[in-house]
Amino acid sequence: MEAARRGDRDAAETLLERHELLVFRTCRRLLPAGEDVEAAVQETLLRALKNLGRFRGGGSFGAWTVAIAVNLCRDRLRRKRLVPFLPLEVRDENGADPLASVPSSDPNPERVAMARQAVQRLRMEVSLLPTRQREVFALRFFVGLDLEGIATALGVDVGTVKTHLHRAVQRVRVAVEEARP
Amino acid sequence: MSIPHLNDDELNLAVLGEDLPPEVAEHLAGCLVCVRRRDAFLALVEEAREADPDEATRAGVRERALAAWGAPNGRHWVRWLAAAAAVLVLSLLPLRFNRTAPLSAINVDAVMVEVDQMLDRDPLSAVAAEEIVDAVVPVSAESGERSVS
Secondary structure: OHHHHOOOHHHHHHHHHHHHHHHHHHHHHHOOOOOOHHHHHHHHHHHHHHOHHHOOOOOOHHHHHHHHHHHHHHHHHHHHOOOOOOOOOOOOOOOOOHHHHOOOOOOOHHHHHHHHHHHHHHHHHHHOOOHHHHHHHHHHHHHOOOHHHHHHHHOOOHHHHHHHHHHHHHHHHHHHHHHOO | OOOOOOOHHHHHHHHHOOOOOHHHHHHHHHOHHHHHHHHHHHHHHHHHOOOOOOHHHHHHHHHHHHHHHOOOHHHHHHHHHHHHHHHHHHHHHHHHHOOOOOHHHOOHHHHHHHHHHHHHHOHHHHOOOHHHHHHHOOOOOOOOOOOOO
C-alpha cells in the first residue's frame, strides 16, 4: 500500500489485482443492463489510485474501493436518470443467455427450465427492491462482502445494514417461494 | 413437544448465517423441511450470481486504469523540486567563480599608499621573489645590506 502511494506502478498493479474483482461484481450488479461495466470498473480503479492518499486504513481496502464503485454507479444512474433494471433474461455480449450454456446435471428439461425461471425471478425481485436494500443485497450475496464491509462501502453503520438486509431477504425470498409451482 | 418450523424472521436469520435462538437452532439442525427452504434460497442466489470476468478482461481494464494513472502522482513534485534546484545551482555558479570586486568598490588611493610603503621597505620585492633576489644580489655578511640599484 505504501509503495503504491509513493507511485510504485508494480505495487499499484498488485493492489488492483487483489481487489478488482469486487469492483467488477459491484458495477455489474448495480449498473443497469446496457451500461458499460468495464468503463465503470476502469474509472473506479483510476479514482482509487488517484485517491490512495485518502485511504486511512480504517476498513479494508476492498470495501473502500467498493464504496467508490457504489458512488460511481449512483452518479451514472442519476446522470442518465436510469432506473436500475435487471432484465428477466440476461444476455451476454453475443446475445446469448449465459444460463443456457451452464451445464445442468439434471436430465429433466422441465426442471432445468423451472430452475432458470426461478433465477430470473430472483434477479427481477432484486432489481425491484428500494435502492438501499438492493445495494445491500447485491453487496452481500453477489459481491460477497461481510456486514462490516457493506457498512464501510455504503457509509452506514452495521445495524442499518442488518435492517436493510433482513427486509431485502424477506421480500425476495417470499416472492421467489410464492412463484414456485 | 415439537418446535414449529422456522417463521419468516428466523428463516431470514438462517439465510444470513446469523445466530439463532438455541431452540430454533436445534430445530433447524433436525428439520429437513426448514433446511431445504434455507438451502434452496441460498442455491438460487448462488446461481443468480453472474460469472466473474475472465483474466484477459480483468487485465485489460487494469492496464487501462494504470495507464490513465500515468506518471505516479507522488513523484511529480519531486521532479519539479529537482528541476528548480538545478536551475538555482546553475544560476549561482557564475558567482562562485567570479568573485572580482567591482572597480568602483576598490579604494585606489589606499592601494597606492600600500604599494609605496612596500617599495620603501624593499624595492626589489616589486620585481621578483626574495630568494631570486638573494641569488642575483648576494647579501654581504658584514653589512647585511642589499644593493640598491
